[in-house]
Amino acid sequence: MKQPPPLSPIPLTDITMGRPGWVTQTEAFFARYKHHLILLQLGMFVVFMLLLFLPLFLSEPAERDSPLDHFSVLANYMIWGLWFPLVFISVIFSGRSWCGILCPMGAASEWANKKAMSQLVVAALDRLPLT
DSSP states (O other), X not given: XXXXXXXXXXXXXXXXXXXXXXXXXXXXXXXXXXXXHHHHHHHHHHHHHHHHHGGGGSOOOOTTOOTTTOHHHHHHIXXXXXXXXXXXXXXXXXXXXXXXXXOHHHHHHHHHHHHHHHHHHHHHHHHSOOO
């Protein structure tokens, strides 16, 4: 009886194996323009912060106000009616790429982590006796 040929391992360097073409093209797009990605993240962060904090400084909306009448109602609708449901849907379809590419909270935490960690490492190295 003839034995079947052994299975060949999947090469680790081929990231496109088994992925649809649009996923590969999207990843290539973000890899090509990764230096401009900070502008997109900054824009998302500014919009998110405006939606969160600007309503604190506005007057209280009337009960009959619609999202087109008062910014506080619009901000509430944008965050709870659009933002968070779309976050959950996008995480299902795009995985962690939402957090790394578009999420303003993820971008802010990564930026703070890079700054804080580098400063902590430098401060720790400064305290070491180098004799």
